[in-house]
Amino acid sequence: MYNFALTTRIKSTGTFQEFADETELKDTDLILTNEFIYDPFIKPCRVKCQVLFQEKYGAGEPNDEMIDAIRKDIPENTKRVIAVGGGTVIDIAKVLTFTGDWKAEDIFMGRLTPEKTRGLIVVPTTCGTGSEVTNVTICELRQMKTKKGLALDSMYADLAVLIPEMVHTLPYKFFATSSIDAMIHAVESYVSPKAIPHSEAFSEKAIRMIVGGYQYVKENGRDSWTDKAENFLAASNLAGIAFGYAGCAAVHALSYPLGGTYHIPHGEANQLMFAAVFKKYKEKKAVGKINQLEAIFAEVLKVEPEKALEALYELMEVILERKALREYGIKEEELPVFTDSVIEGQQRLLRNNYVSLTRDDMLDIYRSCY
Numbered sequence: 001m002y003n004f005a006l007t008t009r010i011k012s013t014g015t016f017q018e019f020a021d022e023t024e025l026k027d028t029d030l031i032l033t034n035e036f037i038y039d040p041f042i043k044p045c046r047v048k049c050q051v052l053f054q055e056k057y058g059a060g061e062p063n064d065e066m067i068d069a070i071r072k073d074i075p076e077n078t079k080r081v082i083a084v085g086g087g088t089v090i091d092i093a094k095v096l097t098f099t100g101d102w103k104a105e106d107i108f109m110g111r112l113t114p115e116k117t118r119g120l121i122v123v124p125t126t127c128g129t130g131s132e133v134t135n136v137t138i139c140e141l142r143q144m145k146t147k148k149g150l151a152l153d154s155m156y157a158d159l160a161v162l163i164p165e166m167v168h169t170l171p172y173k174f175f176a177t178s179s180i181d182a183m184i185h186a187v188e189s190y191v192s193p194k195a196i197p198h199s200e201a202f203s204e205k206a207i208r209m210i211v212g213g214y215q216y217v218k219e220n221g222r223d224s225w226t227d228k229a230e231n232f233l234a235a236s237n238l239a240g241i242a243f244g245y246a247g248c249a250a251v252h253a254l255s256y257p258l259g260g261t262y263h264i265p266h267g268e269a270n271q272l273m274f275a276a277v278f279k280k281y282k283e284k285k286a287v288g289k290i291n292q293l294e295a296i297f298a299e300v301l302k303v304e305p306e307k308a309l310e311a312l313y314e315l316m317e318v319i320l321e322r323k324a325l326r327e328y329g330i331k332e333e334e335l336p337v338f339t340d341s342v343i344e345g346q347q348r349l350l351r352n353n354y355v356s357l358t359r360d361d362m363l364d365i366y367r368s369c370y
């Protein structure tokens, strides 16, 4: 039995100006963005909204202290939050739709669910998270040294606007990390036990578009990714719809301590875990849904099904090199600590595993990446 809905309206415009004109931005709207996005794309449009720059509140992906500091600066009369940025800006904006005098840690730990009284419009500027269509927000909790995801239906954006020109300025490194994240959303949701034909259709289309784009980049060089920016942006949105329904799983769960403790960017941390998790899945349950996934990759990568996942790992490695965990300064004795923190804090994700993983399996996965 299932109940599939597309809660967020999705539209695409040619330019930010077009979006600003159609949306009638007002002085009760607050744009949360980065200055390097504001200057070329938003400033020339002379919109009347209030603006906050996320990077003024701290570097890197969201943490609870950053969100608390931004909340204090939000003008009282703000009626809509307009997020223009990558997953970092979008995930912060989702929490800022809550009014009141809350602390982010209480929200992420489920101790408090404040009232949502502001609208949310999202313009993604990376091609990865799909956060513009999910009810999920992810935050590093400084005290706990890990990342925590929170899913609340009140956090769906009212409108997601895909504007390909805004993605073009993304440096290669962040194209790579964010698109790898989208690929992993598509793959994890495809083999999730919660997958249904509708989410599978979104997963599969995203997989085909991203692999096609990666093959183009492999043949034409790193900078050529911008020729396919529109496809990567659409694919990350499709993957967002897929995992928004069927969920992400062990790859994301095991990556969170790496992001939370060593600040490895989300997509890069996922890439470090991806091949090892899928090798373990294959070892534990060689026959099952994973064979349908292999058939898709075999077709698009033009290899035999039994070689399809290896071919995928190789292609992903061309896009973003996979380093050993030790190269990030991670200590071997931390691996059991990471494993226990995943078991304790990431059950929301582990529930969606293709096959269930024991503590020893997870520790093995970390060790094989060390």
Ligand SMILES: NC(=O)c1ccc[n+]([C@@H]2O[C@H](COP(=O)([O-])OP(=O)(O)OC[C@H]3O[C@@H](n4cnc5c(N)ncnc54)[C@H](O)[C@@H]3O)[C@@H](O)[C@H]2O)c1
Pocket (backbone or CB within 6 Å): 034, 036, 037, 060, 061, 062, 085, 086, 087, 088, 089, 091, 125, 126, 127, 128, 129, 130, 131, 134, 135, 136, 137, 138, 139, 166, 167, 168, 169, 170, 171, 174, 177, 178, 181, 266, 267
């Ligand atoms: N809510 C969800 O459903 C969901 C899903 C996956 C990931 N996430 C979260 O999203 C975050 C990662 O997001 P991301 O991969 O989009 O990266 P990001 O938002 O952290 O951006 C990466 C870097 O690129 C810069 N940048 C963004 N857009 C740019 C542009 N157009 N031009 C130039 N520079 C630009 C950013 O300032 C940053 O320095 C993580 O915190 C992750 O946990 C959330």
Ligand SMILES: [Fe+2]
Pocket (backbone or CB within 6 Å): 129, 181, 185, 252, 266
């Ligand atoms: Fe992700």
